[in-house]
Amino acid sequence: xxxxxxxxxxxxxxxxxxxxxxxxxxxxxxxxxxxxxxxxxxxxxxxxxxxxxxxxxxxxxxxxxxxxxxxxxxxxxxxxxxxxx
Numbered sequence: 390x391x392x393x394x395x396x397x398x399x400x401x402x403x404x405x406x407x408x409x410x411x412x413x414x415x416x417x418x419x420x421x422x423x424x425x426x427x428x429x430x431x432x433x434x435x436x437x438x439x440x441x442x443x444x445x446x447x448x449x450x451x452x453x454x455x456x457x458x459x460x461x462x463x464x465x466x467x468x469x470x471x472x473x474x
Contacts, residue, residue, distance in 0.1 A: 427452060427460050434463045442469040450474035 414420070415436055423437075427449075430437060445467055447453065453461040453474070 431459055431463050434466060438466050442467060444471045444473065445469040446473045
């Protein structure tokens, strides 16, 4: 039996902690899964688009239905192999 250690980063955009979390946790990439909100994707698009995501899974796909919405434009900037909505 093989057990793999996987780490999950639950990222919330709190202004007070934002810079420390980005510099100390997000950018080093010592995690396997990142769970965040649409608002964080918009706020932290510069940090999040640096990664080549294996999967980009989005809930509430109706929020990206409008191609001109800010969220839709930001999500299109992310590189990913697979997308699920």
